Amino acid sequence: MLRAVATDVDGTLTDRRRRINTAAIEAIRTLVDAGITVVLASGNTVCFMDTLSKMVGTDGTIIGENGGVYRRSFSGPLQIAGDREVCLEAFEVLRDYFAGKGVELELYSAQYRFADVAFARNVDPAEAQAIIQVKGLDVRVLDTGFAIHLQPPGVSKGAAMRELAIELGIPTTEILAIGDSENDIEMIEAAGVGVAVANATPATRMAADVVTSRPYGDGFVEAVKMYYSDLFSR
Structure with a gap:
């Protein structure tokens, strides 16, 4: 059972012009309403991630700065990795x-x-x-x-996801990770299931268990519907 989804933002929920896919937002809200933890994982700053989390509708569990910072929910302390x-x-x-x-x-x-x-x-x-x-x-x-x-050495989205998994009480084997870029590779490899959207780099596609047929946000939606089909068939 996949109890959490960790997803990249730019190039995975958005297109090349950084326009967020509205169907992806709806899919995230469906997951959240069903009790699935959604972790937004990005190279962006904490303030950006907080605003995005609020507007998309997650609980504020984030990985920012490519794993340099992470936090469980809006009320949790911000953890800073590396020097x-x-x-x-x-x-x-x-x-x-x-x-x-x-x-x-x-x-x-x-x-x-x-x-x-x-x-x-x-x-x-x-x-x-x-x-x-x-x-x-x-x-x-x-x-x-x-x-x-x-x-800094040792910092990655994958390392941050492993630490968050401990805080969440969810084994990494029960996490679905989705991304498109080489900064997503460690996260994809650390997850129980790793998915690359169709626009992903060759190295990211090689690291993934599954590559979607569609790119960007449409690929994200394809991935979550693949693994949470019961939620999207109601």
């Missing part, structure tokens, strides 16, 4: 390096982040990772398709 200082140090290295090439790095919502650093996708992530490694910094460069993130 953001090393990410800030890595960002300064990258900013100096790319400035020398005439490229300015644009930080995203820095004042609202607790664990990672995010900036615009105007440089090659592989080049950024190589520069950080040369400097001996233990930081992962993660391209979500919407931003480039710098993550």
